[in-house]
Amino acid sequence: MAEELTEMTVQVITPNGVVYDHHGTFVLAHTTGGDMGILPHMISTIAGLEIDELKVRRPEDKNEQVDYIAVNGGIVEVNRNLVTIVADSAERERDIDVSRAERAKMRAEREIEEAKVAHKTDDVRRAEISLHRALNRLNVSKHQ
Structure with missing residues (x-):
């Protein structure tokens, strides 16, 4: 068998x-x-x-x-x-570049705040997705 x-x-x-x-x-x-x-x-x-x-x-x-x-x-x-x-x-x-992911996180957080002030909900949503991706990369990089 x-x-x-x-x-x-x-x-x-x-x-x-x-x-x-x-x-x-x-x-x-x-x-x-x-x-x-x-x-x-x-x-x-x-x-x-x-x-x-x-x-x-x-x-x-x-x-x-x-x-x-x-x-x-x-x-x-x-x-x-x-x-x-x-x-x-x-x-x-x-393979994750942690400093690049940190910069992407900070950029996304800044974009969220700017879009909220400007009342641009589509831009807020896009920036939130970017932030989620950056946080995911940072989380996975911690398993090294």
Whole structure:
């Protein structure tokens, strides 16, 4: 009898190319419908992603390593032990430029205040999304 697969392939793809491509034993994704835990042999599914961290538990001998990826929305598709995340942008924790993310956070906070004073609700919403992305990157960078 064939041995059952206990891991799956996890890929994170952006318009700039593949950001992440490894085997994993568990993935935690934050979808628009709530948190989704993905294990090997999960039924095929597709879901929208929130701006949040993606957690991938990798099999490394007896010690399991966890990788974190800052994902800025997108979709997750699970199909035959292949988990594919397609996002506008994504960064692994080790690739995040913390000072750049801090500057983006400060810029977004300033833009929110300016847009509120000018009563520009669309600009407030855009700046809030920018702030959420910057905070997500800073949060994921702390896992290093």
